[in-house]
Amino acid sequence: MTELPLLCPGCATAHPLSERFCRRCGMPLVFAGVDSESPVTERHARARKIRPEYARGPLVRAGAARNQAEAELIQGMLLEEGIPSLLKRTRGFDVPDFLAAGPRDVLVPQSGVATARELLAVPDAAAEAEAPPRPAPLRLIAALLAGVALAGALAWVVTNVT
Numbered sequence: 355m356t357e358l359p360l361l362c363p364g365c366a367t368a369h370p371l372s373e374r375f376c377r378r379c380g381m382p383l384v385f386a387g388v389d390s391e392s393p394v395t396e397r398h399a400r401a402r403k404i405r406p407e408y409a410r411g412p413l414v415r416a417g418a419a420r421n422q423a424e425a426e427l428i429q430g431m432l433l434e435e436g437i438p439s440l441l442k443r444t445r446g447f448d449v450p451d452f453l454a455a456g457p458r459d460v461l462v463p464q465s466g467v468a469t470a471r472e473l474l475a476v477p478d479a480a481a482e483a484e485a486p487p488r489p490a491p492l493r494l495i496a497a498l499l500a501g502v503a504l505a506g507a508l509a510w511v512v513t514n515v516t
């Protein structure tokens with residue numbers, strides 16, 4: 355068992371288990387020994403999904419989300435394709451009132467940005483510009499609607515039971 359089991363997929367700096375992101379470049383860390391042992395933690399399972407060819411280069415903005423929940427949904431979609439990502443509060447919204455809410459930028463390594471934008475259906479030119487968050491792609495909206503419908507059903511149950 356090594357003291358620094360986590361590696362940055364961007365710059366290959368080793369980190370202790372207490373770190374989640376690279377101190378140098380902010381990339382989500384992956385387990386160094388990707389070997390035959392079965393995934394033991396969720397983080398380990400996530401790390402295993404990351405494809406090295408999508409984890410190279412500086413972080414680039416691949417898209418935007420309207421809030422943290424939507425951003426995490428996007429992160430999950432990207433990870434399914436092997437693309438690691440980092441969420442950052444959109445500039446101008448990084449004040450305390452917006453810590454929980456507010457739009458997020460989704461950053462991915464340079465080598466994964468083309469695939470990420472394809473996945474998120476963001477036109478390259480539009481994503482390059484510092485544009486305000488745009489409507490999410492249909493796939494995402496469908497997933498969000500499913501969540502809203504569930505929340506609505508729960509609210510209905512709560513109000514009608516009490």
Ligand SMILES: [Zn+2]
Pocket residue numbers: 362363364365366367376377378379380381
């Ligand atoms: Zn790094």
